[in-house]
Amino acid sequence: MKDPLKILQQYWGHPGFRPLQADIIAAILEGKDTLALLPTGGGKSICFQVPAIASEGLCLVVSPLIALMKDQVQQLKERGIKAEAIYAGLSHQDIDRIVDNAVYGHLQLLYLSPERLQTDILKERLPKMPLRMIAVDEAHCISQWGYDFRPAYLEIANIRELVPEVPIIALTATATPEVVTDIQEKLLFRKDRRVFQKSFVRDNLAYVVRQAEGKIAQLANILQKVEGSSVVYVRSRRRCKEIAVELVRRKIAASYYHAGLEMDERSARQEAWIDGRIRVMVATNAFGMGIDKADVRSVVHIDIPDSLEAYFQEAGRGGRDGEKAYAVLLYSRDDKDRLLRNYERSFPPMEEIRRVYRALGSYLQLATGAGIGRSYDFDLAQFAQTYQLEAVMVHHCLSVLEQNGWLAVSDAVYVPAYLQVIVNKDVLYDYQLKHRKLDRILKIILRTYQGAFNHPVKLKESQLAKFLKISTKELQKGLHNMHTAGIVRYRPAKDSPQITLLRDRVPAELLSIDLPAYRIRKERHLSRIKAAIRYAERDICRSQQLVRYFGEKNSPVCGHCDVCLARKQAGLSVSEHQQLAHRLEEILIKESCSLEELISHFANVREEDVLTSLSYLVDEGFIEKDATGKLVWKM
Known part of the structure; x- marks a missing residue:
């Protein structure tokens, strides 16, 4: 077995590993099932790429992000590492050739989408491959309680029956404690498992929420004050262009990016932004995955995402070089109303789902009882127009069909x-x-x-x-x-979204979904929306809110978000508040107190400061009143 550090230095040119990387690599090389929770930009791919080269054999990488797979494979090939990817849109001959190369030991890493695990060619030849490890990227997708559930991920557990001795490394940047447990259960982790979690705290990233009605003016103001490269996230393709044009009009070098652009155009704009020829990229969430640009100084969200998982991942693309950066959310009351309206539309009734499914069968010219495993180019807008359906409703119906294992939809993928x-x-x-x-x-x-x-x-x-x-x-x-x-x-060449059928077509009236799970997902989705709204509306340290959501209950206030800065201006410094908070915790953990009793413990401190610190802790949920009206420490 080769030395992992020497591999890192030889192929990547890095002098040493980042925190936790070496420990994660050691665990997987020891054959232990391993879960790595590293925030965006934490170097997750190194954790399976290095051990894949260090050991003889093949690393199978399961990832839902085709664009990211293709980027990583290209980068690995440029470094002289033998890697390939299988995804919807490749010809049968290409897939056959790649699988043969994997079987005969000519590959070190084989990337594939989770849906590919269900195909006959993989099931037949997987036991013949010299598998050394299985890497599961975006592992939160295996949990139906997570924000991005993909049922095809559940197929990974079936691989273990074919190759029970092969360890699994699961990686994610965004998982709540409940999802962390679910990942390990669904992947059938063995008893000697290892779990590594880097703190979700980003000390160099200042989170800011601005209540904004005139968002474009606010955005321009931010970009004029914060120099350097920036990403501006919006929800719609149309607004991408509108905002970029307006920024250019205000003498800010900007362009826009979304999945509807031609492949060559997307690549050219991405390269111009990475090279610094374009300062600001206005984009949908299709932009950013796998892009290695460390010096992003600001990430601005014009629209609030519908989950803190999505927000944390996108905001975390700022300041990966460790230097000061800003994650700004422009928020208005209209955003809350829009999120709640979209929530209702995200869970269409069964008759609408059946209507879309029936139209899809006609659109793809599929006979009943046929279709499993087939992939098709799919233009959602054209499909909706052909059958006089609302495009947004079609999108949500396809999501329900995907979550119930009927089909899989991928973003536009370029095939030469x-x-x-x-x-x-x-x-x-x-x-x-x-x-x-x-x-x-x-x-x-x-x-x-x-x-x-x-x-x-x-x-x-x-x-x-x-x-x-x-x-x-x-x-x-x-x-x-x-x-x-x-x-x-x-x-x-093709550059269009793909739809892959995971089951044969059935008559629409026989289409079934898991209704109890559907209702639970609807409830969980609403709770995630409410958490995002609370983040924007509550005057609690932004960093503290985010990391608490991901299970870090006792993180200190950051001192540089908009809430913390406002508190400083109110006359109580962050360090003073932390000292008082620590003392209040000590007192209230021992016994509950009335307000008067609590104040009496601080004879040498201004009562005003104690009350201010106390109010912050009440707002943040650390302190509450019990049934008798006394104050208690909740956490």
Whole structure:
């Protein structure tokens, strides 16, 4: 076994591990089931990538984020590490080739989406793979009580029956104590399990909530005061563009990003932002996953997310370099009303779910009793328009079908164009003579892409078209004509969302969902919304609210959020409040007291300061009154 530290230095160029990384790696290399809770930017991927290289064999990585999988695989390949990814949209030949490479020991890491675990090819060949460990990224997705439940994750437990001796490392940035327990149970962790949790406290990140009606003016003001790179999160694609245009009008270098943009455009904007040519990126939550930019100085949310898990993850993209950064939420009363309205729409009635399911079968031209395992390009807006359905309602119905294991929906995923010449050289030459316009395209392809006669080659269509001085559409039309003529096998590039069927189609009236679980999820979703609203509306240290939500009950106030700064201005410093709070805790843990009795313990302290500190602790839920009216320490 190779030395993990030397691997880190050789392949990543880092001098040493971050806190907990070395301990997590040691545990998984010892064969122990391991759960790692590291906040956004805490270096989770290193925790399974390094041990995958340190040990002989294959690390199977399960991840729901296709874009992140592709990014990580690309980065690993650039470092000389043998890695591949399987996801919806790949051809059967590609999947077969990748799985064979895994079986014959030609890969160190194999990434796949959880839905792929249910396919026959994986079930058949998994026991033949030289598996050394299984990494489960975004592990909170396995808990139906979490905010992002994906039933396909439950399939991971079935793998353990096929390879019972292989340890599992589960990783997440956002999990409540209840979800932490659920992850271990659902993944069948063994008794000698190890759990590592880094504090959710981010000392360098100042959380701020601003009550704002004129949000654009507030946003511009923040960006003018806080220099450096910034991400601005909004809920809708339309507002992305509107806000970016308005910022540019105010002389702030900004662009926008969402999943509806063409792949080339998304990549160009992302690179411009990473390189600093664009200072501010206005984006939906499609932006940020897997982007390694440490010097983000501000993350601003124009709209409040519907859970603190989502907010904490997105806000945590600021200040990963350890320098001061700001996470700002612009909040208005309208936001609360909108969240509660969206909540009701998020859980459609059964008749609407059946209506969408029936339309989906027609849209995909699926016969009853068929479809399991098939993937299709899926344009939600076009689907909704075709069947005169409301797009938002369709989105929520698909989410319910996904949570009940009927299908899986992925965001837009870019799959490059492929081409292979399928005739011999004599037939090809004859075709070139008869089709002079296509002859030039063929000559350039054969000169540029080696091996096109022997196997499919990836085409970079936009680059090829530019070199040929024709439009991409013109190139695609020519390639399609050659495909139709049987000269080449051509598959154009794709960059669209995918829908994968996990069960055969049934008549809509026979469609069933787990109604008790559906009702529980609805209740949990409402509690998460209420927690997000409380975060915005209560004058309690923002950091303290967030980390308490994730189970850190006794964290101190941060001293630099908007609430703490307001308290300083009121005349009581953070250190003074902490000293008084500690003394109040000592007294009230021993016995309950009336207000007068409590004040009598502080003969040498201004009564005003004691009352101020006491009011903060009452607001924060540490102190409350019992049935007799006396004050008690609650925690």
